Amino acid sequence: MSRHPLYKTARWRKGRLAHLRAEPLCRLCRQRGLLNDGSLTLAGDSQSNRRRRFLVVDHIVPHRGDLDLFWDTTNWQTLCPDHHDIIKQREEVRGYSNERGPDGWPIDPAHPANR
Numbered sequence: 001m002s003r004h005p006l007y008k009t010a011r012w013r014k015g016r017l018a019h020l021r022a023e024p025l026c027r028l029c030r031q032r033g034l035l036n037d038g039s040l041t042l043a044g045d046s047q048s049n050r051r052r053r054f055l056v057v058d059h060i061v062p063h064r065g066d067l068d069l070f071w072d073t074t075n076w077q078t079l080c081p082d083h084h085d086i087i088k089q090r091e092e093v094r095g096y097s098n099e100r101g102p103d104g105w106p107i108d109p110a111h112p113a114n115r
């Protein structure tokens with residue numbers, strides 16, 4: 001997977017760390033009642049693979065190079081590697097995110113409901 005050059009900027013590195021300080025647990029695990037700081041599997045067991053022990057700062061709406069979406073911190077969420085993989089695989093197949101806003105409406109402009 002190629003990473004966008006924006007991820008190499010000092011601004012991203014700093015912003016990412018600030019986000020992880022503010023949200024140090026996987027958001028989707030937390031919604032399921034699991035407090036995962038990146039050291040657990042989806043089942044809540046200790047992650048035995050050390051290379052899978054980290055947290056991802058993910059863009060809820062895929063930015064696809066859009067600078068406003070990329071730097072909008074309200075579009076950032078902390079995910080464990082397992083949740084990140086699951087979400088990214090679904091998005092790649094479908095081409096859009098199914099994430100919904102507080103009003104229940106899909107927030108990805110590429111979602112069919114927004115086209």
Ligand SMILES: [Zn+2]
Pocket residue numbers: 026027028029030036042079080081082083
């Ligand atoms: Zn998770």
